[in-house]
Amino acid sequence: MKRGEEREGKMGTFAVLRGTFGGYRRHLFLLAVLGVLGAVLEGIGINAIIPLFSFLLGDTGISSANFITDAIRQSFGFLDIPFSFRFLLVFIAVLFLVRAVVITLFTYIRARITASFMFREMNLLLTDTLQAKWGFLSLQKAGYLQNTLFWDVRQSTSLLDAVAQFIQSSTGFVIYFFIALSISSTVTLITLAVGAVMLFVLRPLVRKTMVLGEEKSGLEKSFANYLIEHISGLKVVKASGVGQKVIGAGRAILEPLRTVYIKSAIMHSLGSAVIQPFSIIFVLILFAFAYKMPSFNLAAFAAVMYLIQKIFVYLQSTQSSLHSIADFIPFASNILKFKNSLQENKDEVVEDKKRPFVYEKGLSFRDVSFSYQSETPVLSQISFSVPKNSFLGIMGPSGGGKTSIVDLVLRLFLPDQGAILLDDTPIHEIKMDEWRQRIGYVSQDIFLMNASIRDNIRFYDEAMTDEVIYDAARKAHIYDHIMSLEKGFDTVIGEHGTMLSVGQRQRIVIARALARKPDILILDEATSALDAESELAIKETVEDIRKTMTLLVIAHRVSTITSADNILVLNEGVITEYGKPQEMLDTSSSYLSRMVALQHHTK
Incomplete structure (x- = not known):
């Protein structure tokens, strides 16, 4: 056989x-x-x-x-x-x-x-x-x-x-x-x-x-x-x-x-x-x-x-x-x-019949289920909404489905059931190139090229002006450090950015995402490996931009998302909690309260 x-x-x-x-x-x-x-x-x-x-x-x-x-x-x-x-x-x-x-x-x-x-x-x-x-x-x-x-x-x-x-x-x-x-x-x-x-x-x-x-x-x-x-x-x-x-x-x-x-x-x-x-x-x-x-x-x-x-x-x-x-x-x-x-796994490329990116109300999941290759669902009939220019924090144990939500929003995968809507339009009906241009993404896996800081923030967008690059660096609270370097924005940062600290690398990646002026910004465990000073800088960045774009922030560190408008808790692919941070903190049995206590005890 x-x-x-x-x-x-x-x-x-x-x-x-x-x-x-x-x-x-x-x-x-x-x-x-x-x-x-x-x-x-x-x-x-x-x-x-x-x-x-x-x-x-x-x-x-x-x-x-x-x-x-x-x-x-x-x-x-x-x-x-x-x-x-x-x-x-x-x-x-x-x-x-x-x-x-x-x-x-x-x-x-x-x-x-x-x-x-x-x-x-x-x-x-x-x-x-x-x-x-x-x-x-x-x-x-x-x-x-x-x-x-x-x-x-x-x-x-x-x-x-x-x-x-x-x-x-x-x-x-x-x-x-x-x-x-x-x-x-x-x-x-x-x-x-x-x-x-x-x-x-x-x-x-x-x-x-x-x-x-x-x-x-x-x-x-x-x-x-x-x-x-x-x-x-x-x-x-x-x-x-x-x-x-x-x-x-x-x-x-x-x-x-x-x-x-x-x-x-x-x-x-x-x-x-x-x-x-x-x-x-x-x-x-x-x-x-x-x-x-x-x-x-x-x-x-x-x-x-x-x-x-x-x-x-x-x-x-x-x-x-x-x-x-x-x-x-x-x-x-x-x-x-x-x-x-x-060819069998070609991404969707037919754009002529797709709709333009129009964003006035918000992003919503409606009864979305999803699995990768196994029959076991990673997400099971989850529903939630994120109003435009609001801040949603997403928490939960590892393997709960947090990154799967990000993958679906980035349109790296399609849901098995249900729909993801931008306003009232299913996101798979929106032109892919416009969608990717309007969504900013910062991963915990830092990707930097062995090139100058300027080129890493520009990231192949030759039309991007220096003023846009400088403004994004200021919003990411990395501008002053860059200007303190001998060659400033022309400093070559080495393979994977090895000439910079982890916090500095992450802030350059955030500046890259902000330079594209996205409507929706996703931070996926962006502070998980940072020291307290770098985490504080990124929190300040979040506070500065939270009213200018929609934020989806996945975090294990509760300090990163306690200022969110709402927090969603995922466990084993289902939403177990959803509400405002203060309401969750007032409930001792909530996941947020338990994480605050645990992290405070660890410190």
């Missing part, structure tokens, strides 16, 4: 190539044409060497040894050019010069195609990833996602290069075969039979290379995930004294990866190691037999031997390109599967 499922999940090589490079058929056809043209030009040039040698040896009979030689001589006659040693030499030189131009053009187009493919694939994948549903993205491992978006695309680009090499090698093989056939059919057919046997014998190596490629792809993603997880938590790793165990976990992935790389390199080299010496031995044997024949002609034999040698070179190149294709196919297959998953 499992094997059958695996076969269904795997895509055939041709299906992967068609799905990956379907948009490049014309480009690949052009490469094939140029490959044929280059091989034909060289083949004619080599064939022209036969009458050239006959002129040197004083034997003119050889000039009609095959139809290509006859065609060259007739072309000279048609153009009224003497069929002589000098003009034949010029003709050969011109052929090889034109071939050099064709090969240069082939190389240029090949480079343009591969570069264009890599840019296009990375751009499309990044675009589709950012437009995918959050429910899908949240389940992806960071290392796998990063590897697919970058490394797998690079390997697929190498696959395209290998396909181009295969086209050049196989067309060259075919053309040289037919030209050699026109000179000596017996020797050429023997060469073809020997080449076919060799490809058949070496075929298992290609299959083994594909299996190793699949192993390599999986191990590389596992190691990328390992790196991202542990580097982001390096401080905890060092503080916990588990460095050696973390190193051991890394080695457990690297050891099999090293083995796979070695095996893959051996599979690649075996074909060349066998074909190259065999071709030389084969040519020597042919020479030994042909030399004793009375019809032996040195010029014709030299041309045939050169063509046979080229046939073996192209055979070796074809074999090598087949190995490369087998090696890179798993990466392209993974991208196709990922693309299909992205």
Whole structure:
């Protein structure tokens, strides 16, 4: 059963190539044409060497040894050019010069195609990833996602290069075969039979290379995930004294990866190691037999031997390109599967029939139920309203459903039942781009770029003026600190903002949200990891802005939300309490009162 499922999940090589490079058929056809043209030009040039040698040896009979030689001589006659040693030499030189131009053009187009493919694939994948549903993205491992978006695309680009090499090698093989056939059919057919046997014998190596490629792809993603997880938590790793165990976990992935790389390199080299010496031995044997024949002609034999040698070179190149294709196919297959998953999980993008963002009354939940992937609901028929420019605090034990409310308001998920309304309009009917622009969000997981403070507050909004940035920083109570820095707003804050304290980072994130001038601002545990001074600064920010926008504040610290207009308590997905803070404080059994007592006792 499992094997059958695996076969269904795997895509055939041709299906992967068609799905990956379907948009490049014309480009690949052009490469094939140029490959044929280059091989034909060289083949004619080599064939022209036969009458050239006959002129040197004083034997003119050889000039009609095959139809290509006859065609060259007739072309000279048609153009009224003497069929002589000098003009034949010029003709050969011109052929090889034109071939050099064709090969240069082939190389240029090949480079343009591969570069264009890599840019296009990375751009499309990044675009589709950012437009995918959050429910899908949240389940992806960071290392796998990063590897697919970058490394797998690079390997697929190498696959395209290998396909181009295969086209050049196989067309060259075919053309040289037919030209050699026109000179000596017996020797050429023997060469073809020997080449076919060799490809058949070496075929298992290609299959083994594909299996190793699949192993390599999986191990590389596992190691990328390992790196991202542990580097982001390096401080905890060092503080916990588990460095050696973390190193051991890394080695457990690297050891099999090293083995796979070695095996893959051996599979690649075996074909060349066998074909190259065999071709030389084969040519020597042919020479030994042909030399004793009375019809032996040195010029014709030299041309045939050169063509046979080229046939073996192209055979070796074809074999090598087949190995490369087998090696890179798993990466392209993974991208196709990922693309299909992205299309199946595409976020809502049809905006023309959506309504504009109009906000006059408030935000309300009506009998909303929601679950992630399990059948157990995270929220069960909850209803509440938040009037415009009011402040709602949300509390409750961990796992109670607080963050799920935020996810629904951000439209990262849709409710299973019920409706979320802005005024009287279901929020899923409002244009997504307008919705996201009018909703501000500050998470407990601080996201900052390794860039200047100015760029972190602007956050890709190039139309945002410096005055808006400065005003947002003042509202977030971080302006004075920024101006105390040597470079002020142009200060680069390091990876994840490591040059700043946690409180300073969080206030910059709040400034970023305020700079967009949202109608609704969501603070999701924004003070959970802050010291008392930083928490006080954020409380002051909340007080300054509370009458200019709607606030949804999730907090475990009661001091953050005691000034709210109303407090909602969630437990196991249902609303257990709702009311004004003072009314809850007056009731000793309320969740707010218990949290105040607990936190006061902890202090």
